[in-house]
Amino acid sequence: MAAIIELEQLEVTLGRRVILSRLSATLTGKSIGLLGPNGAGKSTLINTLLGYYPPTFGTARVFGHDIRKDARALRSLIGFMPENDSFIASMSGLRYVRMMAELSGLPPAQALERAHEAFYYVGLGEQRYRPIGGYSLGMRQMAKLAQAIVHGPRLVILDEPTNGLDPAARKRMIQLVKEIRAQEGTHLLVSSHLLRDVEECCDQVLILKEGRVAAFCDLEEERRANQHVYDIELASDARSFVDALAARGCQSAWNGNGRVRAVLPEGPDQVDLFALAASHGTRIRGLERRRDSLEDLFLKAME
Amino acid sequence: MAVYERSYRRYPGPLTSARTRSLALARYTWEDVRRSRLLSPVLYAGFLWPLICVLIIYLHHNFDALRLLDVGVNRLIPIDTNFFYVFLSVQSTISFFVAALAGPGRISPDLTNRGLSTILARPITRTDYVLGRMLPLVAMLSAITWVPGLLLVGQQTTLAGSGWLAENWRIPLALVAGGLLWVGLLSLLAMALSAWVRWKPVAGGAMFVIFFVGAGFGALLNQLLDVRWGHLMNVRTLMATVWAWLMEGHATGGAGFGLFRVFEREEIPVWSAFLVLALLCAACIRLLAWRIRGAEVVR
Secondary structure (H helix, E strand, C coil): CCCCEEEEEEEEEECCEEEEEEEEEEECCCEEEEECCCCCCHHHHHHHHCCCCCCCEEEEEECCEECCCCHHHHHCCEEEECCCCCCCCCCEHHHHHHHHHHHCCCCHHHHHHHHHHHHHHCCCHHHCCCEHHHCCHHHHHHHHHHHHHCCCCCEEEEECCCCCCCHHHHHHHHHHHHHHHHCCCCEEEEECCCHHHHHHHCCEEEEEECCEEEEEEEHHHHHHHCCCEEEEEECCCCHHHHHHHHHCCCEEEECCCCEEEEECCCCCCHHHHHHHHHHCCCCEEEEEECCCCHHHHHHHHHC | CCCCCCCCCCCCCCCCCHHHHHHHHHHHHHHHHHCCCCHHHHHHHCCHHHHHHHHHHHHHCCHHHHHHHCCCHHHCCCCCHHHHHHHHHHHHHHHHHHHHHHCCCCCHHHHHCCCHHHHCCCCCCHHHHHHHHHHHHHHHHHHHCHHHHHHHHHHHHHHHCHHHHHHCCHHHHHHHHHHHHHHHHHHHHHHHHHHHCCCHHHHHHHHHHHHHHHHHHHHHHHHHHCCCHHHHHCHHHHHHHHHHHHHHCCCCCCCEECCEECCCCCCCCHHHHHHHHHHHHHHHHHHHHHHCCCCCCCC
16 A cells, blocks of 8 residues: 655654654555644644654655655645644635635635535535634634645645534534545544544554654554454353354353353354354353454553 | 535646745735725825826926916926935835835734644745735835836936936936835835734834834934944935935935935945845844744744
8 A cells, every 4th residue: 555654764853852753654544543642742743744843854755745855745735734723813714715725726716616615514604704713613623624625635634623622513523534534535644632533533543652653553454353352241151152162163261250252263253152152051141342442552552 | 525515525626836826825915905994095195296206207398388387497396316316215105104004914813823834734835925925015015116216217218318317327226226125125024023023003013113213212322422323223214325325326415305314424334224224134034934934833
């Protein structure tokens, strides 16, 4: 799979503090999550990719464009939704987003058309003529998303997209992010504190800690690997059930108090487990497909 | 991403040239400038004196009109270096007010709510951004300073013949060079103050401080220390010195008009005037480079 973002020994120093320390990674996912505690360097990494901070060592490439040499071409492929407020208060939402589209290279007529569409798309169609300064926090988040996607970028960078959103608005934002991800040729880089958001939207996760790569995992692969692991709770201890599982080629671990963890081979499904338990004189009281949650991965990375 | 479908799609259409992106920003800046109610009367006032000058030049060459008005040609201001010096001084005074009204509001709104982090995430450089914000101001100031000056030279040359231009060849050069220097300085200063002071009225007030309080402080310094170098703090005297040198080849005391005068027996060397103006421009550019950033660096 072609690399979307390549980090090559990337180091960024602000003042005398090393914020990013020799980061190396090749990110290929359709939607990449950027996780880490406060001060891990997530926003610094995004700002460096945008060319706001110059690397002190190493480099990074986005779609093959070097951030040191090709910043202008690179920025034409990116749409950026910053974490903090970023708008011109006196401008109407539509005019602001239209200006952003024109600065990205769209001719004025197309920019106007796309600005209208973007506002309807994010659900602010009726508010588009109001000055952005009067928008609520949730509306500003949506307006920021509109300006990030108005020019149809290849990579949309979302820095804390669900910040300050109520549950309904958060759900709507996640839905929009998923729709954008589904568009062919569009990639996402989502930085968030909320593991749930990243888990829902991303297929690859880069976890940063103190400016270093703490972990890099492919969530899709993790999900696939965990697909056949089950935690089974039996109504009674049934050694014979565990033996029967082994006879069918399942690896299993029995803790002796009615709980069994089993890795099923290709073939038998959950219904077969219930039948097998019944034939060995026991009942399955609980059955859960085991998977490492992103939280587990994150906590492991933070250790 | 169609309105009726409300679905996302990428943009497949043509793109404008990367070099013209700052013009898009300039267009938006111009639309904002045009909305200012206070600015329009001042800007229109900037065309009044050039119209009077057109009339004076016309009368100089139309004896029928002079006879009709019962005015002798010797009662009219002669069309010479001093005429254009007065013209440049009057127009520059008005252009200062235009810059003080239109300049400070150009960059500060983008900084107030960190608008720059989204603007500079576009394929434009920081220089493109400043040029885009500055261009309408430069155009307005040019339209009331050196451009009408050059048109007046054209009118005079047409009516008086090319011999006049051959004799006064320094005048058009001085108008363009002196005018551009003034326009550039004012625009840079307005942009720098707009980037430095986020509150518009304060940024406008800071321009008056630099042009008038600096001059007063310089004069005080001259009085106290019995020197003339205090005039280096007077931007108007610096410009007057440069203009006088451009128009006449030397900057003697008494040259100039109105707010732009070279003080008698207190002339400063032309090189020092150029040096201070260059330093002032460099300071403005440095300030802009420091303030215009996509992300603030927290050290």
